[in-house]
Amino acid sequence: QQQVKQSPQSLIVQKGGISIINCAYENTAFDYFPWYQQFPGKGPALLIAIRPDVSEKKEGRFTISFNKSAKQFSLHIMDSQPGDSATYFCAAEEDGGTSYGKLTFGQGTILTVHP
Amino acid sequence: NAGVMQNPRHLVRRRGQEARLRCSPMKGHSHVYWYRQLPEEGLKFMVYLQKENIIDESGMPKERFSAEFPKEGPSILRIQQVVRGDSAAYFCAAAQVMNTEAFFGQGTRLTVV
Numbered sequence: 491q492q493q494v495k496q497s498p499q500s501l502i503v504q505k506g507g508i509s510i511i512n513c514a515y516e517n518t519a520f521d522y523f524p525w526y527q528q529f530p531g532k533g534p535a536l537l538i539a540i541r542p543d544v545s546e547k548k549e550g551r552f553t554i555s556f557n558k559s560a561k562q563f564s565l566h567i568m569d570s571q572p573g574d575s576a577t578y579f580c581a582a583e584e585d586g587g588t589s590y591g592k593l594t595f596g597q598g599t600i601l602t603v604h605p
Numbered sequence: 606n607a608g609v610m611q612n613p614r615h616l617v618r619r620r621g622q623e624a625r626l627r628c629s630p631m632k633g634h635s636h637v638y639w640y641r642q643l644p645e646e647g648l649k650f651m652v653y654l655q656k657e658n659i660i661d662e663s664g665m666p667k668e669r670f671s672a673e674f675p676k677e678g679p680s681i682l683r684i685q686q687v688v689r690g691d692s693a694a695y696f697c698a699a700a701q702v703m704n705t706e707a708f709f710g711q712g713t714r715l716t717v718v
Contacts, residue, residue, distance in 0.1 A: 496647070522655055526709075530698075531711070532711055533609070533611075533696050533709035533711045534648065534699075534709045535706075535709065537712070539642035539706075579647055579648070591636055591638040591653060591698050591707035592638060592650055592653055592661060593648070593650065594650070595649070597646060597647045598647050
């Protein structure tokens, strides 16, 4: 099935804390796993992405951890800031896609970072 | 995503009317994807187009919905005889070439009254 399940639905973190969002998938043909950040009234913007040949990718305060055997991946936001407050979506795309545009999205996590 | 322009940003239609949503990618971005986002849900893929061709419409409802991306001009998502369940945010994303990131526009919020 072409689902990506995301949790939690909402998350409240204090400034400076670590935000962790988890996703699980079933389709073993997925081979590209991006995370998107969406602010109210805006379109999703790519935050960070990973392919299954690595178990972790870090860009600044954002880290993706990937567990291929468990078919799970997660986003960690270190030193969370109020400006990180947004909705975060995980997504996945199948091997053989012609570009990174036909994505299966998770349901989204509303992150609130309190000052 | 500033390079992908969608208009209108907000659209209100009465039940039974037609809705036309436009997506203008940056020059050279010839791969266009349309997504629908229902309230408090993730985005759902609808259709993938290249110039003058529909590549994948597996996510499009079978009736009332159509999409095109002509040689000249924007991509159009057309919804005929809208119903309240069509109320959603519709996003398009555009990519330049194969195996590159697709950038999202800011979306069109359709409200059917």
